[in-house]
Amino acid sequence: MLVDQAKIFLVGGKGGDGCLSFHREKYVPRGGPDGGDGGRGGHIFLRTDANLHTLTDFAYRKRYQAPSGGHGEGGNRHGHQGEDIILTIPVGTEVIDAKTGEVLADLSREGMELLAVRGGKGGRGNARFKSATNRAPRQRELGEPGEERWLVLELKLLADVGLLGFPNAGKSTLISRISEARPKVAPYAFTTLEPALGVWDLPGGATVVADIPGIVAGAHRGKGLGLRFLKHLERTGTLLYLIDFRASPEQTSPWDQFTALRSEVVAYGKGLAEKPYLIVATKMDLPTASANWRSCTEAFHEKGFHPIPVSALTGMGIEELARAVDALLPRAERKLNVCVG
Numbered sequence: 427m428l429v430d431q432a433k434i435f436l437v438g439g440k441g442g443d444g445c446l447s448f449h450r451e452k453y454v455p456r457g458g459p460d461g462g463d464g465g466r467g468g469h470i471f472l473r474t475d476a477n478l479h480t481l482t483d484f485a486y487r488k489r490y491q492a493p494s495g496g497h498g499e500g501g502n503r504h505g506h507q508g509e510d511i512i513l514t515i516p517v518g519t520e521v522i523d524a525k526t527g528e529v530l531a532d533l534s535r536e537g538m539e540l541l542a543v544r545g546g547k548g549g550r551g552n553a554r555f556k557s558a559t560n561r562a563p564r565q566r567e568l569g570e571p572g573e574e575r576w577l578v579l580e581l582k583l584l585a586d587v588g589l590l591g592f593p594n595a596g597k598s599t600l601i602s603r604i605s606e607a608r609p610k611v612a613p614y615a616f617t618t619l620e621p622a623l624g625v626w627d628l629p630g631g632a633t634v635v636a637d638i639p640g641i642v643a644g645a646h647r648g649k650g651l652g653l654r655f656l657k658h659l660e661r662t663g664t665l666l667y668l669i670d671f672r673a674s675p676e677q678t679s680p681w682d683q684f685t686a687l688r689s690e691v692v693a694y695g696k697g698l699a700e701k702p703y704l705i706v707a708t709k710m711d712l713p714t715a716s717a718n719w720r721s722c723t724e725a726f727h728e729k730g731f732h733p734i735p736v737s738a739l740t741g742m743g744i745e746e747l748a749r750a751v752d753a754l755l756p757r758a759e760r761k762l763n764v765c766v767g
């Protein structure tokens with residue numbers, strides 16, 4: 427199961443206390459104050475690692491605390507600094523402050539780092555409070571507590587092409603045809619319950635394709651699996667709307683399917699509706715689909731759309747689709763290098 431969301435609690439290390447101490451030595455009366463400072467507590471960093479693809483680690487462990495700084499000691503010895511902790515997360519993780527909802531960082535590239543919580547400052551020892559008027563200060567500071575924070579981690583897959591469609595439209599079959607990905611394919615709705623990635627070998631370069639669960643009309647109101655999975659398409663360069671052309675005119679027509687899908691995408695927002703897209707007519711090997719082709723494409727043509735007919739089963743039309751997708755995607759921007767190991 428793809429864990430693409432997690433809520434974690436981070437606590438920075440406590441700062442070490444400053445020390446109260448006076449120098450003592452034979453024949454040295456009234457040695458001065460020599461209490462050292464406490465060390466700072468450890469910070470916690472989040473850092474992306476291209477070898478990680480899920481947030482599974484955070485499903486089991488939610489609380490992370492960095493070590494405290496050492497206390498100061500006599501003889502002006504400062505406490506050691508608490509060790510910093512680095513938590514590795516997959517590339518493409520958004521970090522959100524759970525309390526305010528503020529997006530703190532979008533760690534979309536390998537090696538990016540966020541200082542998530544700071545360790546507390548160490549307290550000053552009494553040596554630091556010495557002055558002309560106070561040669562034997564008994565003042566010292568305690569270390570500060572580390573920062574605390576609830577964070578939400580949201581993994582958004584990085585893909586060049588996203589497959590969109592109603593359940594059963596043939597999304598998983600298509601990704602199986604064009605890549606090594608083998609998601610489950612079955613003749614019922616909601617076969618796919620979690621997103622999958624595949625690599626499509628296009629003339630313009632290896633291209634990452636994302637298959638997500640089907641969405642239904644009303645998904646933005648929480649119907650079906652809702653729009654939760656659309657987040658994975660937020661970073662794709664282009665979208666393919668897969669439309670089952672078998673639909674008889676009494677059933678939802680291909681054009682109505684497309685407009686319903688489109689309005690879900692518009693309702694979702696986040697720039698998805700503005701992405702370039704192609705309309706793909708699926709299952710064209712079936713006689714019902716080819717029989718519908720003429721009558722059903724009319725509505726599309728009137729609006730200036732040109733669905734691309736394909737059959738993921740026979741491979742018909744896949745090459746034309748490949749060329750069309752390739753033309754929409756700039757070569758330099760394919761995500762493969764950061765995405766699939």
Ligand SMILES: Nc1nc2c(ncn2[C@@H]2O[C@H](COP(=O)(O)OP(=O)(O)OP(=O)(O)O)[C@@H](O)[C@H]2O)c(=O)[nH]1
Pocket residue numbers: 591592593594595596597598599600610611612613614615616617618619638639640641708709710711712736737738739740
């Ligand atoms: N004849 C034919 N059948 C297809 C084609 N593509 C998909 N199918 C069939 O349509 C059904 C649904 O295919 P899936 O690929 O599972 O559809 P999906 O869009 O991934 O469905 P969900 O995961 O439920 O959203 C399966 O029975 C497939 O065998 C095609 O090109 N030709």
Ligand SMILES: [Mg+2]
Pocket residue numbers: 597598599609610611617618637638639640
């Ligand atoms: Mg599927």
